[in-house]
Structure formats: structure tokens, C-alpha cells
Amino acid sequence: MQEPTFLLLTALADHPRHGYALGEEVAEISGGRVRLGAGSLYGTLDRLLAEGLIRVEREETVDGRPRRVFALTPSGTDALKAESERMRAALREADRRLAAAWTSPAGGTA
Amino acid sequence: MTSNRHPLNGRLLRWALALYPASYGAGARAEVADHAERHITHAGRFAGLREVAGVAGHGARVRFGLTSHRPLGRAFATVAPLAAVLAGTHALLLGWMAVRMATDPDFFAFSDTGAQKDGPLVALAALVAGPVLMAGAVLVGRWPAARVLALVTVVATPLIHLLGHPDLLGRSADIQVSFGLRHADLALLVLNAVLLLVAPPDRTHPRSTAPRVVTTLVVAATVVVGLTAPFGENSTLTGFDLLAPVATGAAVACTTRTIGRAALATALLSAPLLLTYELIGGAHLQAPVLQRVTVLYAFGFVIAFGVVRLTGLLARRSGLSRP
Numbered sequence: 001m002q003e004p005t006f007l008l009l010t011a012l013a014d015h016p017r018h019g020y021a022l023g024e025e026v027a028e029i030s031g032g033r034v035r036l037g038a039g040s041l042y043g044t045l046d047r048l049l050a051e052g053l054i055r056v057e058r059e060e061t062v063d064g065r066p067r068r069v070f071a072l073t074p075s076g077t078d079a080l081k082a083e084s085e086r087m088r089a090a091l092r093e094a095d096r097r098l099a100a101a102w103t104s105p106a107g108g109t110a
Numbered sequence: 111m112t113s114n115r116h117p118l119n120g121r122l123l124r125w126a127l128a129l130y131p132a133s134y135g136a137g138a139r140a141e142v143a144d145h146a147e148r149h150i151t152h153a154g155r156f157a158g159l160r161e162v163a164g165v166a167g168h169g170a171r172v173r174f175g176l177t178s179h180r181p182l183g184r185a186f187a188t189v190a191p192l193a194a195v196l197a198g199t200h201a202l203l204l205g206w207m208a209v210r211m212a213t214d215p216d217f218f219a220f221s222d223t224g225a226q227k228d229g230p231l232v233a234l235a236a237l238v239a240g241p242v243l244m245a246g247a248v249l250v251g252r253w254p255a256a257r258v259l260a261l262v263t264v265v266a267t268p269l270i271h272l273l274g275h276p277d278l279l280g281r282s283a284d285i286q287v288s289f290g291l292r293h294a295d296l297a298l299l300v301l302n303a304v305l306l307l308v309a310p311p312d313r314t315h316p317r318s319t320a321p322r323v324v325t326t327l328v329v330a331a332t333v334v335v336g337l338t339a340p341f342g343e344n345s346t347l348t349g350f351d352l353l354a355p356v357a358t359g360a361a362v363a364c365t366t367r368t369i370g371r372a373a374l375a376t377a378l379l380s381a382p383l384l385l386t387y388e389l390i391g392g393a394h395l396q397a398p399v400l401q402r403v404t405v406l407y408a409f410g411f412v413i414a415f416g417v418v419r420l421t422g423l424l425a426r427r428s429g430l431s432r433p
Binding site for chain 1: 145148149165179310
């Protein structure tokens with residue numbers, strides 16, 4: 001799973017959000033590193049909708065601005081959990097190896 | 111809102127939004143417009159232009175069915191890194207040949223003055239720099255930079271060609287002033303860059319190492335050609351001619367899961383070559399050349415597809431037999 005996709009699904013994990021709020025949330029989660037423009041954001045959202053990972057929960061108009069509110073589907077939740085577990089496993093392995101390197105004698109193995 | 115700060119960006123955004131087809135829905139289009147306008151309002155001139163370009167790209171892809179969840183969009187995403195790498199290595203080969211010609215003391219002995227030699231050489235360097243950098247950006251995963259370089263290649267190549275005329279290609283029959291560069295070479299570079307430009311950005315990140323393998327093989331072939339091929343024998347069978355189709359077939363086999371998708375990716379990948387020969391070259395593609403490329407491509411594809419399938423099968427069996 002690519003990072004923008006992962007970040008978008010993560011942004012929807014706690015509660016549904018509309019497109020602009022999703023863009024802001026992705027920037028916040030990534031520490032400002034990933035900023036999705038409108039083209040990229042809605043291109044990815046269209047794909048996630050087509051793949052059944054998210055759904056349009058409702059459509060509303062606020063201050064004259066139309067917006068769709070997106071939510072995770074059960075498939076999207078499963079995909080996020082699987083990706084999260086995969087990343088967690090990689091992190092655990094990185095921590096284990098770093099700890100082993102710190103505790104082993106200088107110079108390491110041959 | 112946008113007209114207060116950057117009126118040009120506001121106008122461009124309206125044109126970009128016009129690219130969305132009616133089937134996308136008025137509400138969805140208004141949502142994209144609102145989002146982009148808010149970004150443009152808070153962004154600088156160039157960041158605003160980038161936002162507009164993103165919206166225009168998305169709108170055009172929606173209109174032409176090239177979004178990442180459509181088969182054609184997926185096929186473009188599959189071939190984009192390969193096309194970029196092929197364009198880059200082809201440009202590298204052209205540059206290498208030109209440098210060899212320029213540094214050969216005998217080659218220009220009967221040609222024009224030094225000024226006429228240097229001008230075309232600079233123009234040629236400018237022509238090949240874009241595709242080479244584009245391939246490099248793809249290989250290190252800098253996709254936004256790769257797309258900018260693809261745009262630069264598409265826009266700058268005809269301009270440099272026009273500005274360089276007649277020294278570079280105007281007398282294309284005169285190899286001393288053109289360094290062997292043909293119109294077909296330029297068209298091939300531009301058309302491959304177009305493939306990357308059109309591909310949906312959210313799927314163009316290669317999941318496999320196939321493009322890197324292609325690069326290694328094709329660059330190796332380029333080096334072999336550069337070191338071994340004597341002048342005037344560019345059209346003979348070279349390492350590049352042999353390895354490029356095999357490596358490309360293997361790469362497509364590694365990046366697609368079904369034969370149908372592979373066939374679509376192959377059609378897209380071969381389009382620049384066929385178009386170049388048919389439209390720009392002004393001559394029909396010679397049947398033996400096409401046969402040779404097809405056989406070599408199929409050879410690479412079948413071997414790699416078999417290896418990928420066999421590896422998957424063995425992995426599944428070992429997974430099942432594990433307690």
C-alpha cells in the first residue's frame with residue numbers, strides 16, 4: 001500500500017471526514033510531509049471508492065459548498081489493519097536488530 | 111476568491127475544471143473546485159500552478175478513462191516507469207554516440223568549422239538531458255520530479271529542435287552536423303515521456319524491482335554498444351537491440367498479474383516505437399525487425415512470467431506445509 005493511500009485510510013479510521021478535511025488530516029498525520037493537491041486527493045479517493053475500501057456516507061452543503069463525507073468500509077478497515085500489522089512487524093524487527101546491535105560486542109559478527 | 115491574489119491561476123483553474131466530463135457529477139466537480147480554490151488562495155504563484163496542473167491532469171484522466179481504477183489507467187501506470195527508463199537509456203546511448211563522434215579527430219577532419227560542431231553538440235546535450243534525468247528520477251522514486259522532467263522533455267524537445275534548426279537536424283542526412291540524431295529518435299523520447307505524463311500518479315510507483323532490472327540490463331547493453339560498436343554501424347544488431355526487448359518483456363511479466371493486462375501494457379509500450387516508425391520515420395516498419403523484437407520480447411516475458419508463477423506456487427506450497 002502506498003503512503004498516501006495508507007494515510008488517507010488512517011485519517012478515516014476514527015470517524016468519517018469530507019475531502020478537504022481529509023487533505024488537512026493527512027498533512028497533520030504525516031507531520032506536513034505529505035500534502036495532497038485536489039487532483040491527487042480526489043484521484044486516490046475515486047480509486048478507493050471503486051475498490052470498495054471507502055464509501056460516501058452522506059452528501060451535504062455547508063456555507064454553499066457541496067461536499068461528500070467519506071467513511072471506511074469493512075474491507076477498508078481490514079486493509080488498514082493488515083497494512084498496520086505489516087508495518088508493526090517491520091518496526092518490531094528493526095527494533096530487535098537495533099537492540100541486538102547495541103548489546104553485541106563492538107565490531108559485530110564476521 | 112482566487113482572483114484577488116493570482117487571477118491567472120483562477121482562470122487556469124476554471125479551464126482545468128472544464129476538462130471534467132459531465133458524468134463525473136456537478137457536485138463532485140464543485141467539491142474539487144472548492145478544494146483547489148482554497149489551496150490556490152493560500153499558495154504562492156508556482157504552488158498554485160502546480161495545483162491547477164494536478165486538477166487538469168485528474169480531469170483529463172477522468173474524461174479519457176485513464177484513472178487508476180480503470181484498466182487503461184492501470185496499464186499506463188504499469189508501463190510508465192519502463193517507458194521512462196527506456197527513453198533515458200536511449201537518450202544516454204545517443205549522447206554517448208555523439209560524444210564519441212565529437213571526440214574523434216578524424217571524424218570532423220572533412221567537416222565544417224568548430225563552431226558548427228559545438229552548437230549541435232550543446233543542443234544535443236540539452237535534448238538528451240531531460241529523458242536521462244527523468245529516468246534517474248524514476249529509479250530513485252522521485253515521481254513528482256520525474257513528471258516535471260517528462261513535461262520538460264515533451265515541451266522542450268520540439269523547441270530545441272526548432273531553435274537548433276538547421277544545424278542539428280535540418281541537414282539530417284549530414285551525420286557530421288546531426289551526430290547521427292534523427293527525427294525518429296526525438297519522437298521516441300517525447301512519446302515515451304508522454305506515457306509517464308499521462309499515467310495516473312497514484313499508481314505509477316512500481317511495486318516490483320522490474321524497472322530496475324530493465325535499467326541494469328539496458329544500461330549494460332548501452333555500455334556494450336558504446337564500447338564496441340564502430341562508427342556507422344548503429345543500425346546493425348547491437349546489445350541494445352537484443353537486450354532491451356528481452357528486459358522489457360521480463361519487466362512487464364513481473365509487474366502484471368494476468369496475460370490480458372500484460373497484452374495491454376505491451377501495446378502501450380510498443381506504441382511509441384510503432385508510431386515513430388510509421389508517422390515520423392516515413393517508412394513502414396520492416397517485418398524482420400518487428401519479428402525479432404517480438405520474439406525477443408516474448409522470450410523475456412515467458413521466462414519471467416514462468417519464474418514469477420513458479421515462485422508464487424512454491425511459496426504457497428511451503429506456506430501450506432508449514433505447521
